[in-house]
Amino acid sequence: MEETTKRELVLSINGERRAVVARQAETLLFVLRDGLGLTGAKPGCLNGDCGACTVLVNGTPIKSCMMLAIETVGKEITTIEGLDDAPIQHAFVRHFAFQCGYCTPGFIMNAHALIERHPDADETTIQEWLEANICRCTSYQEIETAVKEALAAKKVETKF
Amino acid sequence: MAVGKSIIRKEAWDKVTGRAKYTNDFKEQGMLHAALVTSPYAHARILSVNVDKAIAAPGVRAVVTGEGLPLTGEDMRDRPPIAVDKVRYYGEVVAVVVADTLAQAEQAARLVRVVYEPLPAVGSPREALKEGAPLLHEHLDRYEKNKTTHPEPGTNVAHRTKIRKGNIEQGFAESDVIVETSVSFAPSDHIAMETRCATAEIWPDGTIHISASSQSPFMIKKLLHAYFGEETGKVIVHTPLVGGAYGGKAPVQLELLAYLASKAVDGRKVSVWNSREHDMVTSPVHIGLEATVKIGATRDGIFKAMEILFLFDGGAYSDKAIDVSRAAAVDCTGPYHVENVFCDSLCVYTNRPYATPFRSFGHCEQAFAVERAIDELARTLQLDPWEVRRKNAIRPGHTTPTQVRLNQSNVGDMPACLERLRELMRWDEWQRVELDAYTVRAKGISGGWKTSTIDTDASSGVILTFNSDGSVNVISGVVEIGTGTKTVLAQIVAERLKMDVDRVHVKMDIDTQTTPEHWKTVASRGTFMAGRAALAAADDAIRQLKEIAACVLRASPDDLEVGFGRVFLRDDPAIFLPIKDIAFGYKFPNGNAIGGQVIGRGHYILRHLTPLDPETGAGKPGPEWGVCAEGVEIEFNRRDYTYRIVKAYAVIDAGKVLNPKAALGQVMGAMSMGLSFASREGFLFDKEQRVLNPQLRTYRPIRFGEHPEYIVEFVETPQIDAPYGARGIGEHGLIGMPAALANALSLAVGVPLNELPLVPELIWRKQKGDSYGPV
Numbered sequence: 032m033e034e035t036t037k038r039e040l041v042l043s044i045n046g047e048r049r050a051v052v053a054r055q056a057e058t059l060l061f062v063l064r065d066g067l068g069l070t071g072a073k074p075g076c077l078n079g080d081c082g083a084c085t086v087l088v089n090g091t092p093i094k095s096c097m098m099l100a101i102e103t104v105g106k107e108i109t110t111i112e113g114l115d116d117a118p119i120q121h122a123f124v125r126h127f128a129f130q131c132g133y134c135t136p137g138f139i140m141n142a143h144a145l146i147e148r149h150p151d152a153d154e155t156t157i158q159e160w161l162e163a164n165i166c167r168c169t170s171y172q173e174i175e176t177a178v179k180e181a182l183a184a185k186k187v188e189t190k191f
Numbered sequence: 192m193a194v195g196k197s198i199i200r201k202e203a204w205d206k207v208t209g210r211a212k213y214t215n216d217f218k219e220q221g222m223l224h225a226a227l228v229t230s231p232y233a234h235a236r237i238l239s240v241n242v243d244k245a246i247a248a249p250g251v252r253a254v255v256t257g258e259g260l261p262l263t264g265e266d267m268r269d270r271p272p273i274a275v276d277k278v279r280y281y282g283e284v285v286a287v288v289v290a291d292t293l294a295q296a297e298q299a300a301r302l303v304r305v306v307y308e309p310l311p312a313v314g315s316p317r318e319a320l321k322e323g324a325p326l327l328h329e330h331l332d333r334y335e336k337n338k339t340t341h342p343e344p345g346t347n348v349a350h351r352t353k354i355r356k357g358n359i360e361q362g363f364a365e366s367d368v369i370v371e372t373s374v375s376f377a378p379s380d381h382i383a384m385e386t387r388c389a390t391a392e393i394w395p396d397g398t399i400h401i402s403a404s405s406q407s408p409f410m411i412k413k414l415l416h417a418y419f420g421e422e423t424g425k426v427i428v429h430t431p432l433v434g435g436a437y438g439g440k441a442p443v444q445l446e447l448l449a450y451l452a453s454k455a456v457d458g459r460k461v462s463v464w465n466s467r468e469h470d471m472v473t474s475p476v477h478i479g480l481e482a483t484v485k486i487g488a489t490r491d492g493i494f495k496a497m498e499i500l501f502l503f504d505g506g507a508y509s510d511k512a513i514d515v516s517r518a519a520a521v522d523c524t525g526p527y528h529v530e531n532v533f534c535d536s537l538c539v540y541t542n543r544p545y546a547t548p549f550r551s552f553g554h555c556e557q558a559f560a561v562e563r564a565i566d567e568l569a570r571t572l573q574l575d576p577w578e579v580r581r582k583n584a585i586r587p588g589h590t591t592p593t594q595v596r597l598n599q600s601n602v603g604d605m606p607a608c609l610e611r612l613r614e615l616m617r618w619d620e621w622q623r624v625e626l627d628a629y630t631v632r633a634k635g636i637s638g639g640w641k642t643s644t645i646d647t648d649a650s651s652g653v654i655l656t657f658n659s660d661g662s663v664n665v666i667s668g669v670v671e672i673g674t675g676t677k678t679v680l681a682q683i684v685a686e687r688l689k690m691d692v693d694r695v696h697v698k699m700d701i702d703t704q705t706t707p708e709h710w711k712t713v714a715s716r717g718t719f720m721a722g723r724a725a726l727a728a729a730d731d732a733i734r735q736l737k738e739i740a741a742c743v744l745r746a747s748p749d750d751l752e753v754g755f756g757r758v759f760l761r762d763d764p765a766i767f768l769p770i771k772d773i774a775f776g777y778k779f780p781n782g783n784a785i786g787g788q789v790i791g792r793g794h795y796i797l798r799h800l801t802p803l804d805p806e807t808g809a810g811k812p813g814p815e816w817g818v819c820a821e822g823v824e825i826e827f828n829r830r831d832y833t834y835r836i837v838k839a840y841a842v843i844d845a846g847k848v849l850n851p852k853a854a855l856g857q858v859m860g861a862m863s864m865g866l867s868f869a870s871r872e873g874f875l876f877d878k879e880q881r882v883l884n885p886q887l888r889t890y891r892p893i894r895f896g897e898h899p900e901y902i903v904e905f906v907e908t909p910q911i912d913a914p915y916g917a918r919g920i921g922e923h924g925l926i927g928m929p930a931a932l933a934n935a936l937s938l939a940v941g942v943p944l945n946e947l948p949l950v951p952e953l954i955w956r957k958q959k960g961d962s963y964g965p966v
Contacts, residue, residue, distance in 0.1 A: 054294070056294075064216075064218070065218060068218065069209070070209070070212060070216035070218070071208070071209020071210075072209075073213075073384070073385070073434070074215070074386075075384050075385075075386070075467065075887075076467040076886070076887050077466065077467065078467065078886060078887065078888060080467075080886065080887035080888045081384060081467075081887055083384055110209065111207075111208065111209030112208070112209045112210075114208070120207040120208065123207050124199055124203045124204065124207055125199075127197075127199075127200075127852045127853065127855075127856045129206055129207070130435075130673035130674065130675065130856060130857075130860060131383070131384070131385070131432070131433065131434045131435040131436075131672060131673030132202070132205075132206030132207075132211050132432065132434070132673065133213060133383075133384040133385040133434030133435055134384045135206050135207060136209045139207060157896075158895060158896035161895040161896065162894040162895045162896050162897075164894075164895065165382075165384065165887065165892055165894060166384070166895075167381075167382055167383060167384050167435050167437070167864070167892065168435055168673045168856075168860045169856060169859070169860050169863070170856075170859035170860050170862060170863040170898055170901050171863065171893070171894075171895045171896075171898040172859060172898060172900070172901050173856060173859070174895065175895070175898075
């Protein structure tokens with residue numbers, strides 16, 4: 032059995048350039064976690080079903096278990112560790128929108144991108160985006176409240 | 192003060208910033224990784240296991256197989272940690288490959304050659320009990336077991352709990368009507384978003400360091416002693432934050448594999464981490480059930496007798512399934528007064544993944560069976576189902592199925608819960624309404640109750656230490672699995688010490704060497720037991736602070752109060768000492784010192800609990816019964832048999848709500864889990880009992896947008912022994928959901944729907960009759 036070849040990748044993550052040696056077959060999720068110590072993105076299914084590993088690649092939420100690290104060279108990656116006091120984080124805390132917290136980084140990254148991309152999101156858009164992630168602890172009602180509050184705040188902000 | 196306020200959970204900011212770490216987030220250079228080789232058959236003899244090619248593969252350090260290992264199991268030792276001779280369920284571990292990287296371990300796992308001889312597989316409890324059914328465990332008589340486990344050798348019965356109360360014949364004789372209902376559902380899964388993970392490392396001095404995503408770090412120590420003879424003092428278990436558990440992380444499984452794997456590589460650190468597929472099938476699952484409930488009642492709907500048969504699908508190994516089957520028996524009638532009760536609850540072996548606690552521990556299962564029967568009884572008698580429940584509601588003065596006399600403290604207020612539910616749901620206005628030719632709305636309700644059935648000698652300890660700024664650290668063995676219990680403990684301590692809760696810090700991680708034991712973080716007993724221990728620890732600290740202050744202030748300790756960061760004279764608060772000046776002893780101006788560090792210690796052990804009598808079930812399994820009344824409103828489409836859950840209601844007697852938002856979150860989360868289970872979750876098995884849907888794409892929990900509107904209220908009837916009167920609430924939200932959903936849909940569709948999950952296809956088949964063949 033052949034060992035898969037490794038190579039050095041230089042990735043742009045949370046505004047920093049980070050060099051890492053990884054197998055070419057390695058997913059972004061594993062490179063972030065094992066190679067770079069960014070364990071905020073969580074493995075939940077490695078199959079794109081649960082969304083716990085969601086990060087932003089050029090502002091688009093991506094399930095990092097479904098993307099090869101090598102594909103992200105030259106792109107801007109934002110992980111939960113790169114969010115700086117975002118309104119959605121405050122809203123999640125205020126509305127008890129998590130319990131065990133394991134799905135939370137993925138949910139927050141997805142919701143953050145939604146708010147940035149679609150400040151005017153209607154019910155359907157919110158659902159289309161957020162049904163990508165599974166939360167097993169909350170009833171989703173708390174998450175819905177948090178996201179809608181952050182969206183409303185964004186709308187006010189963008190009007191000025 | 193702090194109790195009764197929606198205090199933000201202590202680890203909140205760690206969790207929204209990605210800083211919070213779970214077992215698999217702790218990476219270490221040189222740590223080895225394990226991959227599991229699992230069985231593709233549900234029942235087969237193992238003819239040979241050839242590991243030669245795997246061992247020769249790149250990076251592989253060891254391959255562990257099952258020979259020579261002791262049998263394991265908490266109530267009865269029937270499970271080899273790695274299968275040997277025979278596999279008994281699809282996904283059972285047959286070998287563990289240890290390699291430098293996970294990818295290498297996984298590649299090598301594919302090179303392990305196992306030759307099987309398939310055996311006929313047993314697919315359900317009723318099938319397992321048939322004459323001539325294949326036996327899973329031929330040597331059931333030889334297994335080591337505890338005194339409260341009663342297997343029936345020569346059959347597939349791992350355990351039978353008997354409840355005999357009153358006179359069942361007389362009860363039925365006094366009944367005007369007898370209704371019999373049978374229900375069933377297959378095993379399903381917990382789906383914690385964090386899959387289970389354990390690491391093990393054995394140091395040169397023989398200490399064994401385990402890290403585990405577990406609800407039972409202290410039990411891991413005990414079991415490594417029981418199974419492998421390791422000294423408990425040499426086993427140190429670490430548990431950081433746990434990413435969801437719901438009962439599924441109470442059993443001990445991967446920890447044993449990690450220990451064995453580490454042993455095979457000279458004690459090097461090995462990580463065993465479940466893939467989602469293994470987490471769903473190889474690790475223990477939510478129990479399945481087949482049940483028959485016979486209720487005898489008067490024309491007015493007063494229950495005279497209940498005869499209940501629970502056939503729990505414990506899967507291939509009994510482990511904690513025995514306990515789950517017992518818990519359902521203990522509370523078999525639901526929150527109703529029934530004088531004559533006859534219940535047999537069997538834990539049955541089948542060739543399915545083995546079962547373990549699932550949030551509500553046998554009670555949503557019990558409720559689904561009995562509450563469906565109550566609705567059928569009400570329909571037969573043409574009575575209002577709510578009214579039937581109210582008439583029979585359990586009250587102080589009644590006895591439980593295990594003959595515990597209830598009083599104002601040890602049971603919640605069931606009539607009050609029902610009354611409030613009726614108002615919230617506007618029950619009297621309508622129960623079924625046709626909106627148009629195709630759309631029907633209907634409501635369904637369910638009662639629920641639960642006591643804990645944990646070990647009679649389970650205990651909990653808390654230690655409080657102080658910092659030099661006068662703030663306090665709370666150290667408790669309760670695992671933070673998401674329930675927020677540690678934050679509630681901080682609130683309890685803050686309340687007792689009359690201080691700002693922001694100045695009460697909690698140690699989130701468990702290290703069994705320095706953390707006092709909390710038996711297991713299960714059974715909604717964390718706040719009660721650890722809360723009592725925390726109160727005792729706070730009182731202990733207060734006593735010590737007063738002693739030191741009394742000396743300095745030249746006053747009797749009896750004249751002193753502790754609060755607001757000070758110890759002060761009760762009748763002249765201007766005379767005081769700051770806690771920070773005495774928490775490490777007091778130093779007089781001349782350098783002399785007295786006192787020494789204040790360390791508050793507290794513990795709590797449940798009292799007067801007894802095992803059940805093997806013939807009648809009489810005994811006291813738990814300290815109190817929390818009650819709830821729950822309901823669901825659905826909108827059903829008669830054309831395509833789909834439906835939408837519009838609203839879900841719960842009224843729960845919380846005793847006292849310590850943290851309103853956290854309590855609401857617990858209840859709504861539990862309701863969501865119950866609705867998800869009842870409406871769409873369950874393993875699909877083929878004829879050979881292989882699981883067909885061990886992935887979140889094919890096994891699909893509720894997602895955002897599919898959630899109903901949740902309406903939750905609390906009744907507060909204090910349990911006088913509990914901290915501030917609080918009752919357990921982590922599980923009650925789930926108990927009534929499956930039954931309420933099934934009752935609502937049965938009413939909407941017009942046929943009894945007694946199986947789960949309630950997917951449109953099942954409803955369609957039930958309405959059209961069996962002419963379309965089995966699902």
